[in-house]
Amino acid sequence: MAxxxxxxxxxxxxxxxxxxxxxxxxxxxxxxxxxATTIDYTTFRGVPGTYAQVRGILDSTRAFSGRGIIQLGLxxxxxxxxxxxxxxxxxxxxxxxxxxxxxxxxxxxxxxxSxxxxxA
Amino acid sequence: MPVIVFSLxxxxxxxxxxxxxxxxxxxxxxxxxxxxxxxFHVNIHYAMGASxxxxxxxxxxxxxxxxxxxxxxxxxxxxxxxxxVVGAIGGAVLAAHLQPQVIAIVFGAMLLISAALSxxxxxxxxxxxxxxxxxxALRLADRSDGDERSVEYPIYxxxxxxxxxxxxxxLSGLLGIGSGAVKVLAMDQAMGLPYKVSTATSNFIIGxxxxxxxxxxxxxxxxxxxxxxxxxxxxLAGAVGxxxxxxxxxxxxxRIVFSLVIFALGVEMLYNGLTxxx
Numbered sequence: 001m002a003x004x005x006x007x008x009x010x011x012x013x014x015x016x017x018x019x020x021x022x023x024x025x026x027x028x029x030x031x032x033x034x035x036a037t038t039i040d041y042t043t044f045r046g047v048p049g050t051y052a053q054v055r056g057i058l059d060s061t062r063a064f065s066g067r068g069i070i071q072l073g074l075x076x077x078x079x080x081x082x083x084x085x086x087x088x089x090x091x092x093x094x095x096x097x098x099x100x101x102x103x104x105x106x107x108x109x110x111x112x113x114s115x116x117x118x119x120a
Numbered sequence: 121m122p123v124i125v126f127s128l129x130x131x132x133x134x135x136x137x138x139x140x141x142x143x144x145x146x147x148x149x150x151x152x153x154x155x156x157x158x159x160f161h162v163n164i165h166y167a168m169g170a171s172x173x174x175x176x177x178x179x180x181x182x183x184x185x186x187x188x189x190x191x192x193x194x195x196x197x198x199x200x201x202x203x204x205v206v207g208a209i210g211g212a213v214l215a216a217h218l219q220p221q222v223i224a225i226v227f228g229a230m231l232l233i234s235a236a237l238s239x240x241x242x243x244x245x246x247x248x249x250x251x252x253x254x255x256x257a258l259r260l261a262d263r264s265d266g267d268e269r270s271v272e273y274p275i276y277x278x279x280x281x282x283x284x285x286x287x288x289x290x291l292s293g294l295l296g297i298g299s300g301a302v303k304v305l306a307m308d309q310a311m312g313l314p315y316k317v318s319t320a321t322s323n324f325i326i327g328x329x330x331x332x333x334x335x336x337x338x339x340x341x342x343x344x345x346x347x348x349x350x351x352x353x354x355x356l357a358g359a360v361g362x363x364x365x366x367x368x369x370x371x372x373x374x375r376i377v378f379s380l381v382i383f384a385l386g387v388e389m390l391y392n393g394l395t396x397x398x
Contacts, residue, residue, distance in 0.1 A: 002190065009187035012327075016180040020356055027127070027349040035124035039346060044163040044220075046341030053339075070345035074352070077176050081331035084180070084324075088194055097195070099258055104198050107328065110205035114212075114335035 004094065008087045015080030022073030030066025082111050123346065130160065130347070131354040138178065138358025144374050149175045149298050150234065152351060153227060154385040158392070162347060164220045168296030169342035170351040172330050175298040177352050178359050179327035185363075191320035196260050196275070196307065200285040201325045204303075205332040207289025212336035215294045224393030227295050231386030234301055238379045252311075254278040273314055281311040293333035296342075298326045 050056040051071045060068020089104035137151050149171055156167035186192055215223060254260075255275035284306035288299035300322050307318035337343055 005187050005192065005194065006184075009184035012180040013184040016177055016356070020177070020353060023349055023352055026345070027353065030345065030349070031124055031127060035122065037123050038121065039123045039126055041160070041162040041166050041344070041347060044165045047344050048341070051345055052341050052343070067345040070349045071343070074173055074343060074345075074348060077173065077180070077352075078331050078334050080180055081176055081327045081334075084183075085198075085328055088198060091194070092198075100195055100198055103202060107198060107201045107205050110202075110209065111328065111332055111335075114205075114209050114332050115338075117335070 004091050008084065008091070011087060012080060012084060015083065016077065019073045019077040019080060022076055023070050024073075026066050026069030026071075026073055028066070029064065029069060033066055078115065082108070082115070085111060126160070127346070127350040130156070131350040131357075133159070134174065134351045134354025135358035135361070138174075138355035138360075139362040140358075140374070140378060141178065141355075142182075142359040142362025144378050149178065149355070150231065151381065151385060152355070153296055154231065154389050156347070156351075157224070158385070158388050164223055165340075165342045166344045166347045168215070168223075169337050169344060170348040171296040172292075172333060172337055173343065173348050173352050174355040175292075175296075175330045176327045176334070177356050179298065179323055179330070181356060181359060182323055183327070186320040186323045189316075189320060191314075191316045192324050193260070193313070193317050193321045194324070195258070196311075196313065196317075197321045197325045199258065199260060200281060200303075200306065200321075201328055203282045203285040204289035204292070204325060204329040207286040207291075208293040208329045208332035209336065211290035211293025211295075212333035213293075214290075215296075216336065216340045218294075221393045221396055223295065224389050228386045228388070228390030228393055230291065230295065230297075231382050231389060235379045235383035235386060237301070237305075238375065238382075250274075252276050252278040255311075273317070274312065276312045277310050281306045284310055289329050289332070292326075292329045293336070296333070296337070298330060300326050 046052075048056075050060050051067055054075065057068055057071040057075060061072045085104055085108045089101060089108060092100040092104055133155055134152065137149065137155070140151075141149060152171040152174055153164065153167045156162040156170065157164050251274035255278050260275050260278075284302060288302035288306065291297065291302060292299040303322040303325065304318045307313045307321060308315055313321070334343070
């Protein structure tokens, strides 16, 4: 079981690397295309739906938008966290820890509520 | 300023934060929001979004190392995370309704308290007393694998730990930070877990708590690609770098420097928040 726990750790590591890679690619495209533009983040205007909702992010990615791809990478990172809980839940199931299956399920549902109910 | 200049500067700063955080183990993320806001004049909401992402990234990256050491207690972690997730969603929703000034003031206060607390004794020895009934009922301390080398440790004051976790979650959602310090506090001080278990378990659940706020942040448009990209990449690069530098390299000096930096930033945030500079 300790090995299964370690599996979670490695999946997380792989997930972060993948996410960072996507963000880096998106970042490169963004900088190449918009590097010289002046940017001002002092006022809060809110990120537009193209970069704040899953559908918009996927569309932007398909259009090879640097910013869209960055957001995709970030979504990936969030997905890794959900995976973290799901894998732990699975581990508890495997070891017959029924109480903790329910506990993990609660956490998982909380995460999903936040992401689906409020997010995209 | 031009995007490229902004990105490079933010990357450099985030790198330093990641480096410091990895070397001192004090979580460099907490300085990201103040530095972005005070130095780069980035609106606090964008800063919170970027910081939250950085927290998720470093927590995930370090997870493999922490789990390998074997001190992570998934049971205690998940159990406490129930409270943290609820707190985080609440905190994030609250953040969306508060004036930036208020968030800045809370942030400043939090930084000052952190700076003060970092001088406390790391781990107080508890007088022997019976473990909390909840801990026994849920078998929180048992290793799920029945590992022979598992160390049994008594767990106390579970409700208090639970409550502190909710606070940690709320702070995380409200400020875009990891609240690792509060989590370790809950486990170490309130529940009496061995320090290594507290830090490892805290690292494991920090990313989950951050993700709980992420949905709210995303839908409110706090997570901007232009700000988040250099922050995330910088922090990760710094953390990787920090993990490689000699661990013994004057850690005590670094910790003191870090506390002073946090204190200074706290004062600045508080001052700017109170004088309405946001």
